[in-house]
Amino acid sequence: MAAIQSLLVALVVVNLAYLAVTRLKTLTRITALQGVLLAATPLAIAGPHGHGLILSLAVLAIKGIGFPWLVARTLSRLEVNPVVEPYFGFNMSLLAGVGGLLFSLWLESRLPFPPGLFPPLLFPAALTSIFSGLTLVVARRKALTQVIGYLAAENGIFLLGVPLAAQGSVWLELSVLLDVFVAVFVMGIALHHINKTFESIDVGRFCSLRD
Amino acid sequence: MNAWLHILAALVLAPLIPGIINRVKARMSGRVGKPLLQTYFDLAKLTRKGLVESHTASFMLGVGPAVSLAAVCGALCLLPSPASPAPASFGGDFMLAAYCLGLSRLALILAALDTGSSFEGMGASREAAFSALAEPVLFLALLALAVDAPSLSLSGMLGQGLSGALAPERLFVPLLLFILLLTENCRIPVDDPNTHLELTMIHEVMVLDHSGPDMAMISYGAALKLWFFAAAVTLSLLPVQAMPPLAAWAAFLAGVALVAVAVGLIESSMARLRLLRVPRLLGSAGALAALSLVLTVWR
Numbered sequence: 001m002a003a004i005q006s007l008l009v010a011l012v013v014v015n016l017a018y019l020a021v022t023r024l025k026t027l028t029r030i031t032a033l034q035g036v037l038l039a040a041t042p043l044a045i046a047g048p049h050g051h052g053l054i055l056s057l058a059v060l061a062i063k064g065i066g067f068p069w070l071v072a073r074t075l076s077r078l079e080v081n082p083v084v085e086p087y088f089g090f091n092m093s094l095l096a097g098v099g100g101l102l103f104s105l106w107l108e109s110r111l112p113f114p115p116g117l118f119p120p121l122l123f124p125a126a127l128t129s130i131f132s133g134l135t136l137v138v139a140r141r142k143a144l145t146q147v148i149g150y151l152a153a154e155n156g157i158f159l160l161g162v163p164l165a166a167q168g169s170v171w172l173e174l175s176v177l178l179d180v181f182v183a184v185f186v187m188g189i190a191l192h193h194i195n196k197t198f199e200s201i202d203v204g205r206f207c208s209l210r211d
Numbered sequence: 212m213n214a215w216l217h218i219l220a221a222l223v224l225a226p227l228i229p230g231i232i233n234r235v236k237a238r239m240s241g242r243v244g245k246p247l248l249q250t251y252f253d254l255a256k257l258t259r260k261g262l263v264e265s266h267t268a269s270f271m272l273g274v275g276p277a278v279s280l281a282a283v284c285g286a287l288c289l290l291p292s293p294a295s296p297a298p299a300s301f302g303g304d305f306m307l308a309a310y311c312l313g314l315s316r317l318a319l320i321l322a323a324l325d326t327g328s329s330f331e332g333m334g335a336s337r338e339a340a341f342s343a344l345a346e347p348v349l350f351l352a353l354l355a356l357a358v359d360a361p362s363l364s365l366s367g368m369l370g371q372g373l374s375g376a377l378a379p380e381r382l383f384v385p386l387l388l389f390i391l392l393l394t395e396n397c398r399i400p401v402d403d404p405n406t407h408l409e410l411t412m413i414h415e416v417m418v419l420d421h422s423g424p425d426m427a428m429i430s431y432g433a434a435l436k437l438w439f440f441a442a443a444v445t446l447s448l449l450p451v452q453a454m455p456p457l458a459a460w461a462a463f464l465a466g467v468a469l470v471a472v473a474v475g476l477i478e479s480s481m482a483r484l485r486l487l488r489v490p491r492l493l494g495s496a497g498a499l500a501a502l503s504l505v506l507t508v509w510r
Contacts, residue, residue, distance in 0.1 A: 009506065012502060016498050020494070020498070091491065094494055094498040095498070098501045101505060105505065105509055121506075
């Protein structure tokens, strides 16, 4: 029980770190860290056997190693400016993140969950992860940060599914993981095309598109 | 008696902390370094020297250092000793402690503005800006401590130790107090105490016009403030209230020394942040403090 609480607090901190980080490289490392923490959650909830172990290993391979590697590879090939460029500032984003946490704590008290389904703090941690991912998508200028934001939001949705995996939905989780893997792959290719067409991955430049 | 022992220890041992920090920094860069007691020698030398005052300055230049030192001593009186509550302890005294430190800073800022030097005015404005950002962090961290405390005084809030692995967010409070120590005492990564370029200085540029006994009061006040924060970090980590008095004192003194070593290690391994990046550091600290408070209240 103590282990899962520490993991969830660490996940909440990682979610806030997404919003405060100014370097793309650090952002990639944080994605890897969140992947590793996520891989540990099925073990902490269900123990190291059966489906939990398979899920944990798959998450470690895909979210802890695969995605960060893909993102880092794209980053090094695109040769972009290594600084995260925000539409709205880092401190404001952090405030938004804390606001998201408060909102999810409030929401948890309002929603009628079956008792004992979620360990304490799991729902707020997952929802904050979705919020900070969406904030990254909306409030940052580079297409690469939007991929990372999408990953963060997906991680939140995955976290919501972890307690249910013990009840047999582990194959569903695994198939979603595969889908996300393909999505990130496609996004990497799309980023290369964006970079080729606009000579930058600044999404602001899309405004110049015409029929 | 026991309660005043901490004040006595702080007054006597505080100048040792800058000595430890400098020794660690020197060893990390392969030098022998100044003697551990260098701050005592400096203080003795400064008190023997005469006072040089600017013609344009008013009485504030002389009053500033004395008020600053007195205010820090006042804040120290509210800090609990490892084995007993503080000499002066009442509900809400953490507010008084925070504002004693604020008063100490205000006195130095006014003295710096009083000299009429543009550099000192610039340093004063930076000091005021950063401390305004640090204050919410301090209050949020203290409130997070106050939630589970038996009383709303520093003596009740500190010395409880961390309440186990079930509440990992409590771990952030010592970390936040440590970041505040670095900010409030003008250490790297916020300010470099050794810099001599006026354009980049913050605290050191404010005290350029002070000399002799005034300067001694400022150095001594700075050492006491460093002691205050180092003691607060140690007391928020260690469950000294549950220990026998002698063990508590030993653990406390070792903790304070370790905090000084940690400051030295950080100063040797980190570069100073750009001025514009400092608000971001304090903003992140604020978010962490808010997180800690929210989770503590929520549990």
